[in-house]
Amino acid sequence: xxxxxxxxxxxxxxxxxxxxxxxxxxxxxxxxxxxxxxxxxxxxxxxxxxxxxxxxxxxxxxxxxxxxxxxxxxxxxxxxxxxxxxxxxxxxxxxxxxxxxxxxxxxxxxxxxxxxxxxxxxxxxxxxxxxxxxxxxxxxxxxxxxxxxxxxxxxxxxxxxxxxxxxxxxxxxxxxxxxxxxxxxxxxxxxxxxxxxxxxxxxxxxxxxxxxxxxxxxxxxxxxxxxxxxxxxxxxxxxxxxxxxxxxxxxxxx
Amino acid sequence: xxxxxxxxxxxxxxxxxxxxxxxxxxxxxxxxxxxxxxxxxxxxxxxxxxxxxxxxxxxxxxxxxxxxxxxxxxxxxxxxxxxxxxxxxxxxxxxxxxxxxxxxxxxxxxxxxxxxxxxxxxxxxxxxxxxxxxxxxxxxxxxxxxxxxxxxxxxxxxxxxxxxxxxxxxxxxxxxxxxxxxxxxxxxxxxxxxxxxxxxxxxxxxxxxxxxxxxxxxxxxxxxxxxxxxxxxxxxxxxxxxxxxxxxxxxxxxxxxxxxxxxxxxxxxxxxxxxxxxxxxxxxxxxxxxxxxxxxxxxxxxxxxxxxxxxxxxxxxxxxxxxxxxxxxxxxxxxxxxxxxxxxxxxxxxxxxxxxxxxxxxxxxxxxxxxxxxxxxxxxxxxxxxxxxxxxxxxxxxxxxxxxxxxxxxxxxxxxxxxxxxxxxxxxxxxxxxxxxxxxxxxxxxxxxxxxxxxxxxxxxxxxxxxxx
Ligand SMILES: Nc1ncnc2c1ncn2[C@@H]1O[C@H](COP(=O)(O)OP(=O)(O)O)[C@@H](O)[C@H]1O
Ligand SMILES: [Mg+2]
Numbered sequence: 001x002x003x004x005x006x007x008x009x010x011x012x013x014x015x016x017x018x019x020x021x022x023x024x025x026x027x028x029x030x031x032x033x034x035x036x037x038x039x040x041x042x043x044x045x046x047x048x049x050x051x052x053x054x055x056x057x058x059x060x061x062x063x064x065x066x067x068x069x070x071x072x073x074x075x076x077x078x079x080x081x082x083x084x085x086x087x088x089x090x091x092x093x094x095x096x097x098x099x100x101x102x103x104x105x106x107x108x109x110x111x112x113x114x115x116x117x118x119x120x121x122x123x124x125x126x127x128x129x130x131x132x133x134x135x136x137x138x139x140x141x142x143x144x145x146x147x148x149x150x151x152x153x154x155x156x157x158x159x160x161x162x163x164x165x166x167x168x169x170x171x172x173x174x175x176x177x178x179x180x181x182x183x184x185x186x187x188x189x190x191x192x193x194x195x196x197x198x199x200x201x202x203x204x205x206x207x208x209x210x211x212x213x214x215x216x217x218x219x220x221x222x223x224x225x226x227x228x229x230x231x232x233x234x235x236x237x238x239x240x241x242x243x244x245x246x247x248x249x250x251x252x253x254x
Numbered sequence: 255x256x257x258x259x260x261x262x263x264x265x266x267x268x269x270x271x272x273x274x275x276x277x278x279x280x281x282x283x284x285x286x287x288x289x290x291x292x293x294x295x296x297x298x299x300x301x302x303x304x305x306x307x308x309x310x311x312x313x314x315x316x317x318x319x320x321x322x323x324x325x326x327x328x329x330x331x332x333x334x335x336x337x338x339x340x341x342x343x344x345x346x347x348x349x350x351x352x353x354x355x356x357x358x359x360x361x362x363x364x365x366x367x368x369x370x371x372x373x374x375x376x377x378x379x380x381x382x383x384x385x386x387x388x389x390x391x392x393x394x395x396x397x398x399x400x401x402x403x404x405x406x407x408x409x410x411x412x413x414x415x416x417x418x419x420x421x422x423x424x425x426x427x428x429x430x431x432x433x434x435x436x437x438x439x440x441x442x443x444x445x446x447x448x449x450x451x452x453x454x455x456x457x458x459x460x461x462x463x464x465x466x467x468x469x470x471x472x473x474x475x476x477x478x479x480x481x482x483x484x485x486x487x488x489x490x491x492x493x494x495x496x497x498x499x500x501x502x503x504x505x506x507x508x509x510x511x512x513x514x515x516x517x518x519x520x521x522x523x524x525x526x527x528x529x530x531x532x533x534x535x536x537x538x539x540x541x542x543x544x545x546x547x548x549x550x551x552x553x554x555x556x557x558x559x560x561x562x563x564x565x566x567x568x569x570x571x572x573x574x575x576x577x578x579x580x581x582x583x584x585x586x587x588x589x590x591x592x593x594x595x596x597x598x599x600x601x602x603x604x605x606x607x608x609x610x611x612x613x614x615x616x617x618x619x620x621x622x623x624x625x626x627x628x629x630x631x632x633x634x635x636x637x638x639x640x641x642x643x644x645x646x647x648x649x650x651x652x653x654x655x656x657x658x659x660x661x662x663x664x665x666x667x668x669x670x671x672x673x674x675x676x677x678x679x680x681x682x683x684x685x686x687x688x689x690x691x692x693x694x695x696x697x698x699x700x701x702x703x704x705x706x707x708x709x710x711x712x713x714x715x716x717x718x719x720x721x722x723x
Contacts, residue, residue, distance in 0.1 A: 048649075048653045049649075049653070050649055071652070071657075072649065073652045073655050073657050075653075076652070076654055076655035081653075081654075084650065087650070088646045088650040090647045090665070092667070092670075092671040092672060093651075093664050093665070093667075097664075098654070098664065099654075101656055101660055101664070102656055103655070105656055105660065106655040141668070142650075162655070
């Protein structure tokens with residue numbers, strides 16, 4: 001589904017990702033872990049199409065197409081979803097209007113009829129239950145005045161509405177209590193299918209107790225320095241990142 | 255049509271024009287009004303007109319406007335007729351009492367003055383001067399200060415007609431009153447409409463004032479509105495401007511408030527070649543509330559200038575100014591907002607905010623907040639921003655599948671919504687909301703029959719010969 005080869009990304013001349021390689025197949029769940037500032041969010045943003053970053057080298061192929069050539073909205077309509085680490089507050093834009101426009105623009109792109117008002121409302125009700133989000137949130141402006149946890153739940157709600165093929169969840173677990181964490185995991189698991197893939201970016205092993213990954217990668221200094229199965233996450237939790245650093249032969253301290 | 259003679263100043267030409275048409279202008283008006291005009295002539299002679307060196311006029315050059323040749327309609331060229339023959343504004347959800355001014359003259363079907371069952375008088379100012387000379391002279395010219403730099407004195411020299419409203423004590427006018435100001439002329443036209451609104455204690459009124467042009471011809475409107483709000487009265491005042499690119503408007507609105515009265519004004523400039531709105535809001539007595547909202551959406555080379563002054567002359571009053579604008583292409587906007595707190599105006603709360611979004615590098619916004627505070631126990635704040643649409647928000651929307659255009663429109667609409675949401679009458683809010691949305695999508699045409707009626711019929715091209723009316 002997604003193949004990233006020799007990716008090098010920089011911002012204002014500062015290299016953030018280098019020699020980055022990743023292969024995600026249909027139906028797989030990949031976890032990307034690593035300390036702060038190593039480029040996890042940068043990776044997610046580059047896949048989603050944020051033009052703030054410069055892709056200096058490498059290729060990203062998605063469903064056989066050159067992803068880097070696509071505008072962010074085309075990527076979204078082709079099935080890529082980014083759950084933001086810091087969801088943006090947009091006062092004055094109603095959740096319902098925004099989501100309906102997003103869904104119908106995607107449907108139009110795919111050659112489908114737009115959802116009617118009633119169909120849309122029904123979908124909203126259905127997905128609200130799935131992620132246990134309250135109506136008072138979906139009636140408001142996008143993320144405006146939401147607590148940290150509400151913002152994260154809202155990302156999962158949007159994901160459930162949009163039904164992406166490849167979801168990238170950037171630290172959707174951070175700042176959540178255990179109940180909210182379960183809600184997030186539940187949302188992801190319900191949407192899991194042999195056709196869909198998920199990249200879970202996380203700091204802690206905790207979320208991976210609920211979303212069982214097929215692969216765990218450790219990102220350090222812009223590169224994947226170690227990959228393994230779900231046991232790697234447990235090992236990381238026990239030993240910290242220090243041993244990875246030694247193993248990778250990286251000189252800088254964490 | 256007046257010839258432009260280069261070596262005669264604009265002010266001298268205006269004075270000459272006034273003198274040669276004096277009899278027509280004056281008609282049978284009371285002596286007090288004629289004296290007011292004479293005083294206006296003196297002020298124009300002594301002070302001239304504002305230019306680029308005049309405070310609050312630095313970014314708005316009216317010299318070319320004043321130098322152009324214009325027609326003047328010194329006689330009312332319309333006869334009593336049914337305005338609906340040329341202009342339908344059957345605002346359906348919005349049940350209004352609607353009146354029309356054509357080229358500055360009050361247009362009526364039956365009578366130039368109507369007295370509603372509750373005693374409210376609505377109609378032509380020139381007729382009101384005839385029928386209620388004392389009432390009109392008591393207020394006319396007392397609320398709009400002619401000495402302040404501007405064109406109030408010029409309006410006072412030339413005005414002949416306009417809207418007159420009188421709301422008696424404790425009367426609540428439940429239907430909004432809508433004034434439709436239409437300019438329609440083959441030749442360039444200059445006009446000086448004058449409006450007077452008097453609200454007695456505890457009265458309540460909603461006024462929707464729409465400025466239109468039906469053709470793309472050149473016009474220069476210099477209007478003055480004087481509004482008196484007696485004790486505990488309440489006014490919700492909307493000014494909606496949707497005019498052609500060749501129209502110029504200087505629109506002076508002067509409000510004088512007595513104790514515990516409540517004023518909300520909303521200026522919505524959706525189109526207009528050259529617009530300067532001047533608001534002077536005087537809080538004479540304690541516990542008044544004055545809220546001034548504004549929204550301007552301008553493109554091409556349109557120019558809009560909002561000059562506001564809220565004058566706290568009494569204690570314990572609250573005022574707020576919120577003006578927001580979106581500028582596209584080479585449009586320019588000016589905001590001059592002043593809060594004056596006089597020495598005795600303790601416990602004043604006064605807020606001011608001006609926010610602009612520039613969609614291109616060529617659009618320009620100039621914000622000039624001014625605070626002048628002579629009392630010590632006050633709470634005042636002001637802020638001004640000029641910026642672009644938030645790139646983080648743009649990316650967020652696009653990452654969900656919205657194309658760039660939809661995302662931009664959604665953000666612009668959201669920006670404007672802060673002002674639109676403040677419109678208290680629901681049908682009017684919905685109508686304006688719809689208009690703003692259309693405007694931002696580039697679908698609002700000045701040929702729409704009425705700004706409040708923009709989604710009903712196909713746009714019609716009007717080309718009306720006024721002489722046939
Ligand atoms: N907009 C930006 N401008 C400048 N530097 C940035 C920007 N975004 C990220 N960076 C830098 O890129 C590096 C990686 O950041 P990020 O991808 O957010 O890391 P992570 O998500 O792993 O914590 C950091 O050093 C950060 O300072
Ligand atoms: Mg991050």
